[in-house]
Amino acid sequence: xxxxxxxxxxxxxxxxxxxxxxxxxxxxxxxxxxxxxxxxxxxxxxxxxxxxxxxxxxxxxxxxxxxxxxxxxxxxxxxxxxxxxxxxxxxxxxxxxxxxxxxxxxxxxxxxxxxxxxxxx
Numbered sequence: 001x002x003x004x005x006x007x008x009x010x011x012x013x014x015x016x017x018x019x020x021x022x023x024x025x026x027x028x029x030x031x032x033x034x035x036x037x038x039x040x041x042x043x044x045x046x047x048x049x050x051x052x053x054x055x056x057x058x059x060x061x062x063x064x065x066x067x068x069x070x071x072x073x074x075x076x077x078x079x080x081x082x083x084x085x086x087x088x089x090x091x092x093x094x095x096x097x098x099x100x101x102x103x104x105x106x107x108x109x110x111x112x113x114x115x116x117x118x119x120x121x
Contacts, residue, residue, distance in 0.1 A: 010064030011035035011048045019064035022112045058082040062112045067093040078103045
């Protein structure tokens with residue numbers, strides 16, 4: 001399996017949250033993980049940043065932010081030029097799908113945890 005450098009957007013230190021579980025599973029599966037959230041902290045050795053960080057060679061951005069909160073990251077994600085953006089349940093955003101597709105970025109409406117569990121990540 002290839003290491004897919006992944007940005008988790010909406011990261012949290014709360015262990016019951018799906019973003020937290022996703023960081024743990026991504027690290028467990030050997031992926032390089034970067035994380036941005038509302039509060040600083042650390043999950044599975046991954047530092048959670050509160051501001052946009054410079055990114056290079058990102059394969060996947062996995063979203064754990066509702067559509068309203070995603071807006072402030074539109075340009076950031078597009079400028080990062082990931083291969084794909086995963087919209088986890090509750091993050092569906094047709095407006096953003098169009099912007100991503102117009103910039104040649106693959107849109108995947110799926111659950112990161114399911115993709116990891118079924119080796120489809």
